[in-house]
Structures are given as structure tokens and as C-alpha cells.
Amino acid sequence: MNNVTVLYQASTSPEQIGSQAGEVKRDWWDNNKQILNNIEKSYKKPNTMFDPTKQIASML
Structure with a gap:
């Protein structure tokens, strides 16, 4: 039996918008917007x- 450990990076802090704007946008806008839409559709x-x-999906 093999074990696999998967580590996920947490969302980049919005406070990093000045130095990591693209990452903050991907974490907080692109990703979370789709999650919210999925939650709304699930009702x-x-x-x-x-x-x-x-x-x-990019991590799978």
C-alpha cells in the first residue's frame, strides 16, 4: 500500500495585491467566483x- 500526501497552497492574502496582483486575482476572483456560482446552481x-x-483542476 502506498500513501500519497497532497498539499494545497492557501489563497494569497489580499494584502499582497501590490506585489502579487495576478495571484490574488486568481485566488480571490477567478476561483472563488466559480465556487460561488456552483453553490448558487446547487440550490x-x-x-x-x-x-x-x-x-x-490544474492540480489534479
């Missing part, structure tokens, strides 16, 4: 499996 279609965000 209308509770048993639906939604695609992972682009950021999460």
Missing part, C-alpha cells in the same frame, strides 16, 4: 456534480 440542482475550478 436549483442539488444532486448535480459541478466541474472543479480551473485552479483546482
